[in-house]
Amino acid sequence: ETGVTQTPRHLVMGMTNKKSLKCEQHLGHNAMYWYKQSAKKPLELMFVYNFKEQTENNSVPSRFSPECPNSSHLFLHLHTLQPEDSALYLCASSGLAATDTQYFGPGTRLTVL
Amino acid sequence: AQRVTQPEKLLSVFKGAPVELKCNYSYSGSPELFWYVQYSRQRLQLLLRHISRESIKGFTADLNKGETSFHLKKPFAQEEDSAMYYCALSGRPTGANNLFFGTGTRLTVIP
Numbered sequence: 414e415t416g417v418t419q420t421p422r423h424l425v426m427g428m429t430n431k432k433s434l435k436c437e438q439h440l441g442h443n444a445m446y447w448y449k450q451s452a453k454k455p456l457e458l459m460f461v462y463n464f465k466e467q468t469e470n471n472s473v474p475s476r477f478s479p480e481c482p483n484s485s486h487l488f489l490h491l492h493t494l495q496p497e498d499s500a501l502y503l504c505a506s507s508g509l510a511a512t513d514t515q516y517f518g519p520g521t522r523l524t525v526l
Numbered sequence: 527a528q529r530v531t532q533p534e535k536l537l538s539v540f541k542g543a544p545v546e547l548k549c550n551y552s553y554s555g556s557p558e559l560f561w562y563v564q565y566s567r568q569r570l571q572l573l574l575r576h577i578s579r580e581s582i583k584g585f586t587a588d589l590n591k592g593e594t595s596f597h598l599k600k601p602f603a604q605e606e607d608s609a610m611y612y613c614a615l616s617g618r619p620t621g622a623n624n625l626f627f628g629t630g631t632r633l634t635v636i637p
Contacts, residue, residue, distance in 0.1 A: 456627040
């Protein structure tokens with residue numbers, strides 16, 4: 414599959430579990446993003462990475478820990494989550510200009526029990 | 527602070543009728559505005575952006591700085607236009623573009 418891929422597509426975890434979401438892009442982009450999409454709320458930007466450096470942390474709780482080992486891969490490490498963290502987590506990538514299109518992955522549907 | 531408002535959560539129109547999805551924004555600088563669309567069982571994707579001044583799938587959107595609006599319009603709606611539409615604003619002039627999204631409008635085109 415080309416473009417932006419995300420694994421797993423679905424994840425169910427308990428509040429004491431530790432899990433990771435993975436995102437990979439094959440578009441040669443240098444910016445990558447994590448978004449949270451939950452019911453009744455706008456799509457929320459969580460983290461931005463620019464050339465592997467985190468440039469934005471949108472007041473995200475520390476139980477979410479991003480990692481960007483290179484420009485093509487982005488992880489979101491999860492630990493001691495709460496049920497209200499259940500949502501669709503979207504990854505995106507883009508070029509660096511404000512006018513550049515962001516390309517989204519299919520998302521990981523996370524359920525926290 | 528940046529803010530994007532889409533006042534309609536749901537919008538239904540008949541096939542062949544004109545459609546307008548409203549978007550208003552709040553931003554102190556010069557914004558870059560986008561419309562993203564999500565069709566059923568597909569991923570979120572760009573529909574159009576104001577800087578391109580293009581018409582995509584018959585849709586157009588004009589940036590009105592006086593009214594701080596970026597409404598999406600199409601003169602004749604088609605069934606395949608049924609989808610979730612998000613207006614988004616980028617507030618960074620350079621560097622990674624941090625997009626701020628509205629809550630979205632679900633458009634249903636009735637045959």
